[in-house]
Amino acid sequence: MAFTLHKQQIFAGIGFALVACTLLFTGVAGGGMLQASVFDGDGLIGGLTKAEAEIQGTGIREETDIFIAIGQVINFILMFAAILAFIAFVVAGFMFILGFGSDASIQRAKKIMIWSIVGLIVIIFAFVIVQFVIEAATASRASSAGPP
Numbered sequence: 422m423a424f425t426l427h428k429q430q431i432f433a434g435i436g437f438a439l440v441a442c443t444l445l446f447t448g449v450a451g452g453g454m455l456q457a458s459v460f461d462g463d464g465l466i467g468g469l470t471k472a473e474a475e476i477q478g479t480g481i482r483e484e485t486d487i488f489i490a491i492g493q494v495i496n497f498i499l500m501f502a503a504i505l506a507f508i509a510f511v512v513a514g515f516m517f518i519l520g521f522g523s524d525a526s527i528q529r530a531k532k533i534m535i536w537s538i539v540g541l542i543v544i545i546f547a548f549v550i551v552q553f554v555i556e557a558a559t560a561s562r563a564s565s566a567g568p569p
Contacts, residue, residue, distance in 0.1 A: 492555040510537040
């Protein structure tokens with residue numbers, strides 16, 4: 422019975438060796454032992470107060486809402502998805518024009534065009550839904566917070 426190594430076993434062994442070497446060298450470089458750092462400051466409230474004082478006047482917004490931040494990320498992703506759908510539509514247009522009468526090429530181009538339009542419509546609806554949810558969430562949070 423011959424001993425054979427498969428690619429997965431080789432990569433697993435290399436990965437294990439890299440992790441072991443990393444742990445070994447970080448322990449040795451840190452004085453021979455891994456040490457926990459200790460903060461002997463004013464605690465959480467003191468640290469937050471100090472950070473708030475340092476932020477003043479830097480232009481960094483302090484009141485960023487998590488719903489707004491998540492909505493901005495989703496809208497950014499939707500923008501790229503819309504760009505990809507538009508590029509697919511343009512490529513399908515070139516395929517349609519350059520198909521030179523080939524039925525298979527023209528049918529394929531038509532399918533790509535139809536599905537890219539469907540994709541753009543879905544992306545637009547997703548954008549509208551995200552905007553609606555952000556407006557509803559921030560309005561309900563603002564009304565529950567009461568007057569300033």
